[in-house]
Amino acid sequence: MDRKFPVFWKHYLIQSAMAALTVFFVLIFLSLEHSVIIASLGATAFIVFAMPGYPTAKPRNVIGGHLIGLFWGTAFSFLHFSRFFDHLAFALAVGFSILTMVVTDTEHPPAAGTALGVSMTGITWPSALAVILGIAAFSLIHRFCRRFLKDLT
Secondary structure: OOOOHHHHHHHHHHHHHHHHHHHHHHHOOOOHHHHHHHHHHHHHHHHHHHOOOOHHHOHHHHHHHHHHHHHHHHHHOOOOOOHHHHHHHHHHHHHHHHHHHHHHOOOOOHHHHHHHHHHHHOOOHHHHHHHHHHHHHHHHHHHHHOOOOOOOO
16 A cells, blocks of 8 residues: 555545546447547546646646547548558557657557557547546646646556
């Protein structure tokens, strides 16, 4: 058990509840066919609420990373010709997302999952809206609640 838990147990419970509530609202817009995108947003929730002091939790990284993932996922979602090209397109969406995030200093590892998920399922209004609303919610909460959030790792 983490030695900090007895002292900061309220933070553990509140921050976990905030993460669950935010993910719940994002899930309203997504179906299970978007499970990779759901998983990437769940990983973002962990970073923002359990590791708020880490660089990857900053709004710049959350927003920039996921928008980059959306862009490259969408760009490579149109390259579905055969099983080989499908897998190549999925891999390239992730690779180009990583490259772009690193070059623009907006590293956010879960955003590579967004690129993968969008390249696999294609972009839809509900999936784009869910990602945009999710990253906006995570970023606003991080921005305005940062001084109350504790690093739990």
